[in-house]
Amino acid sequence: MKNFKSIFLGLFVITFSLFFVLIINTNAFSVDTCVDCHKDKKFRVQDKKVFDYFNKWKGSVHDIAGVTCVDCHGGDPSKAKKEQAHPKNLSPADASSMVYYKNIPETCGKCHEAVYVNFVKSDHYKVLKETGRGPVCTTCHGSLVTNVYYTSIVLSTCISCHNQQNQNHPEVINTAEQILHRLNVSQGYMKWTSIHYKKKSGELIKLNSLYQKIANSWHQFNFATTEKDSNKLLSEVKALFHEAYKGKKK
Numbered sequence: 001m002k003n004f005k006s007i008f009l010g011l012f013v014i015t016f017s018l019f020f021v022l023i024i025n026t027n028a029f030s031v032d033t034c035v036d037c038h039k040d041k042k043f044r045v046q047d048k049k050v051f052d053y054f055n056k057w058k059g060s061v062h063d064i065a066g067v068t069c070v071d072c073h074g075g076d077p078s079k080a081k082k083e084q085a086h087p088k089n090l091s092p093a094d095a096s097s098m099v100y101y102k103n104i105p106e107t108c109g110k111c112h113e114a115v116y117v118n119f120v121k122s123d124h125y126k127v128l129k130e131t132g133r134g135p136v137c138t139t140c141h142g143s144l145v146t147n148v149y150y151t152s153i154v155l156s157t158c159i160s161c162h163n164q165q166n167q168n169h170p171e172v173i174n175t176a177e178q179i180l181h182r183l184n185v186s187q188g189y190m191k192w193t194s195i196h197y198k199k200k201s202g203e204l205i206k207l208n209s210l211y212q213k214i215a216n217s218w219h220q221f222n223f224a225t226t227e228k229d230s231n232k233l234l235s236e237v238k239a240l241f242h243e244a245y246k247g248k249k250k
């Protein structure tokens with residue numbers, strides 16, 4: 001009986017201390033004065049822009065992944081006062097700001113390294129650094145990344161700089177459309193196969209990483225290579241799909 005009591009007491013102490021550790025930790029991580037202040041509904045009337053940006057971020061892939069204002073803007077998210085929280089170079093018009101147009105690839109690239117190392121090899125990046133006018137990550141993805149990369153958005157973005165009028169490689173539109181189409185179709189096949197053909201999960205993992213590699217290397221905007229890679233992916237994915245489909249009919 002005594003034994004039972006001490007086990008019970010021991011368990012109680014352990015549970016209680018775990019509970020405390022948990023509380024302290026969640027508190028330490030949940031201090032984000034940027035979000036706490038910016039979410040205030042009063043900005044809807046007082047400062048519409050501030051409210052709109054918060055609203056776009058809320059529920060975005062980044063919000064869900066725990067990426068917040070400070071990750072793209074800098075500043076100190078432990079300070080409650082605006083003046084202390086905001087970095088000196090907050091405005092996107094300030095050439096040293098993290099979101100100054102020319103600095104955007106570096107800001108996003110901190111986390112999206114695999115994309116970044118490809119992007120810096122592109123003509124787009126070269127033009128950006130030379131003239132300040134090449135497209136950056138946010139030109140195609142949006143700054144708060146609510147509209148990720150649906151084919152239609154991307155194509156309408158490309159057309160504003162690549163068209164018959166300005167003769168700046170208008171042929172890339174067609175090629176881009178085909179590449180993105182292949183990637184989309186491949187993804188559809190892969191989804192079906194992963195549900196119906198568990199046996200081949202090893203092959204699927206390989207195809208998934210090929211897909212990932214193409215999504216990253218696409219950012220070099222060197223389409224000769226990307227065309228070849230996307231064709232290879234689609235034909236391999238199709239072959240596996242047909243095998244799976246036959247297997248299912250049996």
Ligand code: HEC
Pocket residue numbers: 033034035037038047050069070073074075076077079080081082085086087090091092
């Ligand atoms: C106590 C409230 C408060 C806190 C804390 C706060 N902000 Fe702000 N923020 C504002 C207000 C109000 C504005 C509108 C412009 C102004 O009054 O300076 C603003 C404007 C901004 C802007 C737009 C700047 C521009 O030039 O248009 C950005 C970006 C921003 N805040 C990011 C942040 C980040 C990042 C943090 C945390 C590190 C943060 N804010 C913390 C209240 C706050």
Ligand code: HEC
Pocket residue numbers: 034035038049050053054057062067068069070071072073091092099104138143144145
């Ligand atoms: C993934 C990166 C990213 C995150 C996260 C992010 N922003 Fe931004 N934000 C940008 C970029 C890039 C710009 C500049 C381009 C633009 O205006 O679209 C910007 C611009 C702004 C502006 C307009 C500034 C101006 O003067 O034009 C405001 C306001 C703003 N952000 C507020 C916020 C707030 C508040 C949060 C957090 C709730 C936040 N942002 C989170 C990338 C981000």
Ligand code: HEC
Pocket residue numbers: 061062065067071072104107108109110111112137138141142143145148
């Ligand atoms: C602090 C790290 C961080 C920063 C800075 C950041 N991101 Fe992200 N981003 C993430 C994480 C984490 C995810 C969700 C997981 C994933 O898809 O990689 C994500 C997701 C995305 C996605 C969706 C990917 C998908 O497969 O659906 C896009 C597009 C994206 N980010 C673009 C940007 C752009 C553009 C910027 C700069 C304006 C930026 N990110 C800045 C960490 C970051």
Ligand code: HEC
Pocket residue numbers: 105108109112115116119124135136137138139140141149154180183184212215216218219
């Ligand atoms: C000219 C347009 C364009 C620019 C500039 C651009 N992207 Fe993309 N990005 C795309 C398209 C289109 C896709 C979709 C490819 C696919 O189907 O996976 C994509 C895909 C992505 C993905 C998802 C990849 C995955 O894992 O599925 C991320 C993350 C991303 N881009 C981040 C960035 C970052 C960070 C930058 C800047 C360094 C950037 N992009 C610049 C058009 C662009």
Ligand code: HEC
Pocket residue numbers: 123124127133134135139140154155157158159160161162168169172173176221222223
């Ligand atoms: C803000 C303008 C702008 C946007 C938006 C843009 N581009 Fe470009 N792109 C350029 C410039 C400028 C060049 C460099 C042209 C040169 O040096 O001859 C270029 C070069 C290219 C090249 C290399 C062409 C070659 O054969 O050398 C490809 C491929 C390309 N872009 C694809 C795209 C695609 C696909 C999109 C949309 C997802 C896109 N671009 C969006 C401005 C843009």
